[in-house]
Amino acid sequence: MNIRRQLTLLMLLIGLLPTLIVSTLAYATIRNSLTRKTADQLVSTTIKQEQKINGLLQKRQEDAVELANRFDLQSALGRYQSTNGKDGGDALATVLLDKKINSPEIQSVTLTDLKGTVIASTQSNSKGKQVSAQNYAIPEGQEIATTVREDGNDGIDRLYLTTKVSVNKKESARMSMVFRIDDIVAAVQDYTGLGATGETVVAEKDAQGNALTLFPLRFNTDAALKAQVNSLRLFEGNGTDAVERTDYRGNRVLVSSQPVGFANWVIATKIDQKEALAQTDPLRNTLFFIVGISSIALVVVALLFARFFTRPILRIARAAQLIGRGDFSIQTDFKRNDEIGMLAASINQMGLSLHDFVSRIEGERNRLELILNSITESVIAVDKDGIILIANQAAAELTQLDGHAIVGKHIAEVFNWLQKGQPFEVNYNKSGVLSDLEFTPVTGSLHYVKLIVSRVNGDAADSVAQTILTIHDETKSRELENMKVDFVSMAAHELRTPLAAVRGNLELISFKSGQELPAETAKFLKRALKSTAELGGLINNLLDVTRIERGTLRLTMEKVDLATEITHAVQETHFSAEDKQVTLSYSAPVAPAFVMADRIAIREVINNLIVNAIKYTKPLGHIEVALRHSENTYEVSVKDTGVGIPKEAQQHLFTKFYRVHGGLSSGSTGTGLGLFIAKSILERHHGAITVVSAEGQGSTFTFTLPMLSEENRAALKATEAALPTRRKRGWITKNTDR
């Protein structure tokens, strides 16, 4: 039920209820007072009727008693009885007849003895006959019996009065007088003041205590119906008030009853309630009319009123509903200065604000989406349960899944990470960078990626991104890198054969005719040889780098005395130090310093450090090589008084192809590979290399190698048991008996 109907109903209720109550009360009050008035009138009518009937009965009884006490009757009866009927019979008949003649209402008078035998009668030929008991019996305790009965001869109702007759104060006979009852009937049937439906009923109690109508009824004289007067419950009345009953015709009636003093009778008057209250009908109709008219008026007013108040509310509600569905174009367009007007204005304002807000959010989202999709890296936002919330275009391309298909999936469903072919578990709850991960999409080939896991800070609530994953696809760059490595490797290999030829030719010249050559030619030849050696070293470095890159750098581990290797290196580089007027010092320890190492590789590391130191140290500088040991590592340091390395360059020093730019590198040669190779080789030996340097003051490069341990020694024994081999850079031979 909408608000308009509710309001209409409420107003109808408020408007109609008082009208209805007042009308009903007024009607009821008037009705009650009318009933009261009718009842009072009924009671007074009944009393009047009772007095009239009572008077009639009283006169007849007085007649009967007067006759019974007459001297002539009593003396005649005395004679009759004393002479056993021989005398006085005629005198009695004369007295009775005389009475009948004087009183026209008397039908007959009969005198019987106490046993009912007729002594004398006004009716001829009845003397000596026996009469029925009801004609002479008197109920116990009464002096006179009064009944109304139907006469057996003509079927007409008559009044029977039976009295005792005494002779010398001794009850001697019974006298029965029969009266016509026309006057009583007339009195009973006097309906004056009872209107059209009023009736008077006189009844007596029969043997069963039921009321029996004695006189004809106004509307129905049928004997059977007369008996039904019982339904009026006449004996229950209190005689002073009227009561409501249903009469034998089924009408609601008002009944007033009074006992009749001279008989065991009851007289009742009744009137139909309908007639009694007929006066209230116009009033009732008027009230109905008033209520009807006011209802219609109220309905119209209520509808108009409700419409007036609810129309704007319904419109506002409709507008709010549309806004709720996302239609912000709706505006309530009425002008009112009350609270409803304010509400409408607020809704309009709210709609505008929401529209603004939503478009701003949409704009932001579109911009975010645009930004995300323009990023070449895959960006994925994941909630705390690992469900993907956002994935950009790059992520969709990487996973070969539709962008919409990724969102909502669990991260583990989409990505199965591998590292070097082995399953790799990524902890998405920890920020970090995971390099060299491998991932194979649903369709397509293996991808090499770098995964950056970034935890979102703060107390992120449910369904809010908790982790941002950035996936950098390194497959292409790795392929490119591999191609580069392959190219470098191939180029270096291709250079080797001509280089070997050039060097071989130069060597042949120097061996064959060294003494015959002019000094200048010999000098040039020496320079050419030196350059080929450098070129060879460069090619070797390049090849070493490609091997390191591919992970194919092969080391042959053996027991190496670091002290000896340093001595060798110092000896090898001694001349070039002298050439540059740099002092190179090394005090070898007495005890050997055994490590497990690839002899050639370690010698190259030491060589490289010393050559570098010479290169960057100006004439008259010092280079100090030292070998120390701690608990289980050896530490080799090469300290120079050279130009030093700028702070910002130090961290890049051990990366591939890195060379210090600026003045420091001027005049120096190098590939930028030496330190990278050294670091890689040392790491393969479980060692490390560091640098401490201050610009203008010199540098100290220090590397460590683990001491030869017991377990290494055991491994070595097995190797030494194998065939002894000769191994130098560039060649290897073994001794076998062929």
Next chain:
Amino acid sequence: MAGLRKILIVEDNEQLREIYATFLQANDFKIVVAIDGDEALDVAKKEHPDLIFLDIMLPKRDGFTLLKLLRHEPEYNCTKAKIVMLTNLGNWSKVSPEVHKDMDGYVVKAEIVLTDLLEIIASLK
């Protein structure tokens, strides 16, 4: 060194072949040469050298095939000869164990100086 007088150099690069031959002849070794795989077999059969420097990348038959034949086939008279492989490959880890077993050493041509050859010969008993 007394046992290794006759040396077969199998090398398709003319310059290198001549350089090695010239240098070793100057150091009193008897040198025979071959420029491809087939010729190498012929020369070996005819000359039965004490030591063979055997290049790997060769026309007709490659060095590994030659190594296997020379070492295991008596008809070439070289089963007892020392065989040193000549190469420019740096990575010997991928070479099969049979090759390692059959050869007596290898030389990375770009990484040696000529005098190293004498040291290599000396290192072989």
